[in-house]
Amino acid sequence: MGSLVESEAVGAREDTFAWFCQTVDNEVMPVMLSTRHAADFRASVTDLDLGVVRLSALACSPVVSRRTSVHVRRGDPEHLQLALVTQGAVRISQRGNDAVVAGGLVLTDTSRPSEGECIGGQVESVVLQIPRQALALGPDRVDRLLARGLAADAGAGAIFADFLRTLRARGPHCRPEELRAMGAIALDLAAVFLAQQLGDPSEAPAEARARETVQRIHRFIENNLGDPGLTPQAIADRHNMSLRRLYTLFDDQPLTISARIRQSRLERAHADLARGELSGQPVQAIAARWGFASATGFSRAFREAYGITPTEHRASSRTTPRHAEHRNPARPAHHRGPRGPKFTAGDTAPA
Incomplete structure (x- = not known):
């Protein structure tokens, strides 16, 4: 299967609803759709x-959707659909279960009849379509989760939901090989999340659990960039693991943990220095906000990454159009090669 990106959007027109019905039928699954808003229907689909x-x-x-046994016989991709409702609310019914979902996740099976209804106004959702045979969980157990509201605000659910949102926003700009790699991660995160919902996270494959842990650590890093004490040791302690275990988890990552922290901090500071509303704040204050304890160390790291000083970047941002781009931070010198350890015992994030 290739990694083609397809996207369409249609505004309010009389033929929009007909287009939407055909697109869902062709790209997702056969289903009967009805609406009271056909004359001014608005819709967009990105695949x-x-x-x-x-x-x-x-x-x-x-809209109201109804997938009957006739639709199933006409076309069944044999997928489990794990949907994140990002705007509005939907009511889903399948296998005798009924759930109203707003801001959470819900699982459905294309091989079974189902009904759905948008409640209120416009609804937006991001749906991961998973071939049943690709999910290494017992089908009978997974079926217990169909059409039940699944929380997306904590634990594996929050990590999975964040990943779906990022894929939706950034995926259309990725290369095909990047999309395939992201697909493998999405499948693993879904497996861990569903196993957790079944009450046994260990049922998920070991590789899937490891990837979920890496994503959880990435999320922790992003939420704590302003803490100067954010170091590999602090991260290991927070996640109840040894440094050796932490380094092993990141063996196949493109950046070391320290480099990841450094790059993310530089990116945040780079963006803040270009914001006109922050022009009155000293460079050192912005650096400190993102975890740089030393103004000299920040200036040196910034220049190594971007080729100019923070002050020069701030000045150029006042005269450079907002769409102009600077190069991304270069990988720090301690980025690991194909072999060899990534850290010494005392390795910390540059400040």
Whole structure:
């Protein structure tokens, strides 16, 4: 399967609803749709081929959907659909279960009849379409989760939901090989999340659990960039693991943990220095906000990454159009090569 990116959007027109029905029928699954807003229906569909899985982002005016056994016989991709409702609310019914979901996740099975309804106004959702055979969990157990509201605000659910949002926003700009890699990660995160919902996270494959842990650590780093004490040791302690275990988890990552912290801090400071509303704040204050304890160390790291000083970047931002781009921070010198350890015992994030 290739990694083709397809995207379409249609505004309010009389033929929009007909287009939406056909697109869902062709790209997702056969289903009967009805609406009271056909004359001014609004909809958009974005479809990302991620290799082993697919991602569909849908936004539409209120609709009612009904997938009968006739629709199943006419076309069944044999997918489990794990949907994140990002705007509005939906009511889903399947296998005798019924759930109203707003801001959370819900699982459905294309091989079974189902009904759905948008409640209120416009609804937006991001749907990961997972081939049943690709999910290494017992089908009978997974079926217990169908059409039940699944929380997306904590634990594995929050990590999975954040990943779906990022894929929706950034995926259309990725290369095909990047999308395939993201698809493998999405599948692993889904497996860990569903196993957790079943009450046994250990049921998920070991590789899937490891990837979920890496994503959880990435999320922790992003939420704590302003803490000067954010170091590999602090991260290991927070996640109840040894430094050796932490380094092993990141063996196949493009950046070491310290380099990841450094790059993220530089990116945040780089963006803040270009913001006109922050022009009155000293460079050192912005550096400190993102965890740089030393003004000299920040200036040196910034120049190494961007080729100019923080002050020069701030000045150029006042005369450079907002769409102009600077190069991304260069990988720090302690980025690991194909072999050898990534850290010494005392390695910390540059300040």
